[in-house]
Amino acid sequence: MSPDPEILRLAAFTDVPGGGNPAGVVLDAGALDDAAMQAIAADVGYSETAFLTGGADREYDVRYFSPVAEVPFCGHATIATAVALAQRDGLGDVLLRTAAGPVAVRTAADGDGDDDGARAITATLTSVDPEVSEIGDADVDAALAALRWTRDDLDPALPPRVAYAGARHLVLAAASRERLADLDYDFDELKSYMSDRDLTTVDLVWREAATTFHARNPFPVGGVVEDPATGAAAAAFGAYLRALGAVTPPVRVTVHQGDDMGRPSRLLIDLEPGRAAVQVTGGAVRIPHA
Structure with missing residues (x-):
């Protein structure tokens, strides 16, 4: 692997690059140690960057770093990671093994597509037991x-x-x-x-x-x-x-966040009868980067 891994940048819980919450994503972080991951997260400067290793049978180990410390789980970086994987490998289910426990994520195409025929991708994560x-x-x-x-x-x-x-x-x-x-x-x-x-x-x-x-x-x-x-x-x-x-x-709850920051975001929460885990759905789009 190259010592300089590709760093993707996506905005999660939005369909426009100027909205949502930006996340860094490194899909191939197998050669990075803790210090390198922390340094990349600090350089990217977003609230979190996700780092993936493994990948057999669409299962991955994932770690999340803020600019100053590792965190056990990050929802928006999970959504961004799942969309990036779907863009690379196709739609479907993936399992992310986080420090907080396994998190299943499903990706799907949403809507009728843009002027070029490309359809937006949404991701739904299923939380650990709350x-x-x-x-x-x-x-x-x-x-x-x-x-x-x-x-x-x-x-x-x-x-x-x-x-x-x-x-x-x-x-x-x-x-x-x-x-x-x-x-x-x-x-x-x-x-x-x-x-x-x-x-x-x-x-x-x-x-x-x-x-x-x-x-x-x-x-x-x-x-x-x-x-x-x-x-x-x-x-x-x-x-x-x-x-x-x-x-x-059964109920779907809509949360609007980021409006007061000029980065409007929409998070969809689904609760099902008899199921402890919570599902959270959102889209993610690439952020142009020089």
Whole structure:
């Protein structure tokens, strides 16, 4: 293998390069050690870059690195990786062996195609078994202080919880769209808070309608102020909604994220009766790179 592997760049949870969440993807990372992967992720500069090894029978080992550290699972980079594999190898099912556990992903062609006849590709990941746990008042207050929020800013119908579906996220529901739009947090304080509690992002959400939400995800532990689309948080949020009885499966939930950053994204969450795992669907497109 070349010492300089091909680095693909895709925007996930969007159908245009200027939307969604950019991810780096290295489809052949077998010759890279940890330091090389971390250096590539830092150079790419996106919130995560995925690195694949193996490949027998459409099964791969995958690792995810932010610009500053490895993370156990990343949803948007998983979607980007699956689309890149489909573009190279064809549509179908793949199994990604992540640090959080095996994640099955299915790719499909979507829509009627563009002017050149090319059809967009979407990917659907199936999460590891999720967990949702309560969080103490003192921990909630510390998070609110770092965010510069108060208890009055929260929606009492959607109480704070820690949700996991491959990575841990603190879910906080805003009482208004205006509160969600005004994000001005203490980066260092929130980073310290999250590091102490092994949180990947804080999933800030606002409920527009019964199955429609808006979200923002501060990600200071990854060296990023905010993620424009967070698939891992979407999976965890689906588990959160089900645990609270806020939705009734079978149901599809739509999450709009990235609008306040100028990178609009759409994440689709599917919950099925009698099935713990959460499915998250989105598209991905190549980002032009010189």
